[in-house]
Amino acid sequence: MSLSAAQRREYRAIAHNLKPVILVGDKGLSEGLMQELDRALDDHELIKVKVATTDREARQEIISELCAQSGAELVQVIGKIAIIIRRAKKPNPKLSNLSH
Template sequence: MSLSAEQRRQYRAIAHNLKPVVMVGEKGLSEGLKQELERALDDHELIKVKIASNDREERQEIVEEICTATGAELVQSIGKIAVILRRAAKPNRKLSNLIRALT
């Protein structure tokens, strides 16, 4: 699933007011963190992830690992914050950031 420039712009606008729901600490991407990412993506579809590392290359590697492990698409990465998207098969109308933004 590759996002067009128009889709990326729309998802960035939706994510602008969101707070990070998952924070990756110094220990990196653990099994428990992967489960939390899965839950957050299933519930919200579009989420922000905060990465605590000060090293730019390490942050980029973590973002790539998150996207690979969860099957999500990177929408935007600025500094320590990454916005990722994974469409749910059956989105929850009350929790999905996409549905709430478009209605």
């Protein structure tokens, strides 16, 4: 599922006011972090992830790995913040960032 330019623009606008819900530290991707990412994507669909590493290449690898393991699509990366999306099968209208 590749995102069109119009979809990316819409998702960026929605994500503008969101705070990062997942923080990836120097330890990288743990099993607990991946479980929390899955839960956040199931609940909110569109989330921000902050990758707190100073190495740009390592940060890009972590973001790619996050998307690959979770089945999420990368919307945008600005600095240490990545916006990712994964549509829920049954979105919860009270929690989803896309149903407002």
